[in-house]
Amino acid sequence: MSKRLEIYLEEISHYLGISKEKQEITAEIKSHILEKTEQEYGEITDITIERIIETYGSPRQVAEKYMDDYQIIAPTFKGHLLRYTMILFIFHFGLTVISLIFKTSMLIFPFFFIPKIDSLQSLFYLPMTFVFDLGLVGIILYFVTQRGKDIKLPWPKLNLNWQKMASRRLEKPKIILLILMLIGYTALVYVYMRYQTLFFKSLNFKGVESLFNPEASKWYSLALLSFLGIGILAYIVKFFARPEWVNLLRSALQLVILGIVINRPIDNPFLEFIYLDLQITANIIIAIVATLIAIDFLKSLIILGRKSLMKKTFS
Amino acid sequence: MAIDISPFATEMNRGFLQVLVLVLLEKNMYGYSMIKQLETRGYKVEENTLYPMLRRLEKKGLIKSKWDVSKDRPRKFYVITKDGRAVRAKLLKIWQQQNEILNHLLKENQNV
Numbered sequence: 270m271s272k273r274l275e276i277y278l279e280e281i282s283h284y285l286g287i288s289k290e291k292q293e294i295t296a297e298i299k300s301h302i303l304e305k306t307e308q309e310y311g312e313i314t315d316i317t318i319e320r321i322i323e324t325y326g327s328p329r330q331v332a333e334k335y336m337d338d339y340q341i342i343a344p345t346f347k348g349h350l351l352r353y354t355m356i357l358f359i360f361h362f363g364l365t366v367i368s369l370i371f372k373t374s375m376l377i378f379p380f381f382f383i384p385k386i387d388s389l390q391s392l393f394y395l396p397m398t399f400v401f402d403l404g405l406v407g408i409i410l411y412f413v414t415q416r417g418k419d420i421k422l423p424w425p426k427l428n429l430n431w432q433k434m435a436s437r438r439l440e441k442p443k444i445i446l447l448i449l450m451l452i453g454y455t456a457l458v459y460v461y462m463r464y465q466t467l468f469f470k471s472l473n474f475k476g477v478e479s480l481f482n483p484e485a486s487k488w489y490s491l492a493l494l495s496f497l498g499i500g501i502l503a504y505i506v507k508f509f510a511r512p513e514w515v516n517l518l519r520s521a522l523q524l525v526i527l528g529i530v531i532n533r534p535i536d537n538p539f540l541e542f543i544y545l546d547l548q549i550t551a552n553i554i555i556a557i558v559a560t561l562i563a564i565d566f567l568k569s570l571i572i573l574g575r576k577s578l579m580k581k582t583f584s
Numbered sequence: 585m586a587i588d589i590s591p592f593a594t595e596m597n598r599g600f601l602q603v604l605v606l607v608l609l610e611k612n613m614y615g616y617s618m619i620k621q622l623e624t625r626g627y628k629v630e631e632n633t634l635y636p637m638l639r640r641l642e643k644k645g646l647i648k649s650k651w652d653v654s655k656d657r658p659r660k661f662y663v664i665t666k667d668g669r670a671v672r673a674k675l676l677k678i679w680q681q682q683n684e685i686l687n688h689l690l691k692e693n694q695n696v
Contacts, residue, residue: 300660
């Protein structure tokens, strides 16, 4: 057999992958090419075979024609791939935030294992979980597709009206609200400048008493001021920039601040041994705030994703 | 700007070629001879379209194949099966109905 034909058939066989029929397919193609070469050129040489191969198509194209009816995931399940992945990722995201706050690892059999990580590590961990979730859903849908039966998979309604949500979040910022925010913020800065804390144990006529020791007071008050400051700054930027990007950036920065607060605790922050479970209460509050911001972050991400998808679809 | 009709033509030809092959395979034929036979009747078909289609029809039991190794070069011959004939009859009926609908509509358009 011509060396050129041998290479050509080998390449087709390579692209056919694990197909059980590839020997039969390549035998069929070989027979056809030899027949055509002889009929059209009267002799079978490397040159004449080369000419026929050129008209037959590239090995990949040829192999793909045999795989037309082979699907990894049925088109009817493609929507499920994204929706299921998103639901799984929301769980993963939430559990990661909780494990970050409580500084613990978590195992929810069989799919969720969140190791004990810090906020910086979580930045690398979360994209990895997304890929894992996508892969896991992909594998399940692959097996469902290969079974070939009419399986009706549940289609969880997320009750999210994207257009409404997007339009609400795109509303123009209001100047009155901004003024109120600035007044409130100035008041907080004033309180901090005067008492060096924003967290009080008691307020009475004799004076104020901070909840934390001086170092912790400064640390947590500045963290709170930065957290609120980012919110106000983001609100101002919305007057000039695209709100969806501003929301995304704001949530991300606020999550970073919460991460720093959680990961850099001060030993014995309280002035005296008063409320033993105050630390747990604080952790729960931070967990709730972090979860809300995380949800906001995901919403912004989804809105941006859908907008870019719609742009591509309708452009 | 002229519109490229090839994607539409490919889509249309896919179904037509199936019927054509089922009609053609009333007698034993091998791939190359089928292509030549169709070419002489003015219908050009790419070999890398025909062979995968023959494979699909065979998998569904509408045609069967056999390698002939009696000559110096092995050839794979195809022929229609009993099931293939039954399917062909139904497909031809659909095709005739479609033709009638189309002709009817075209006539109506002419009268507008």
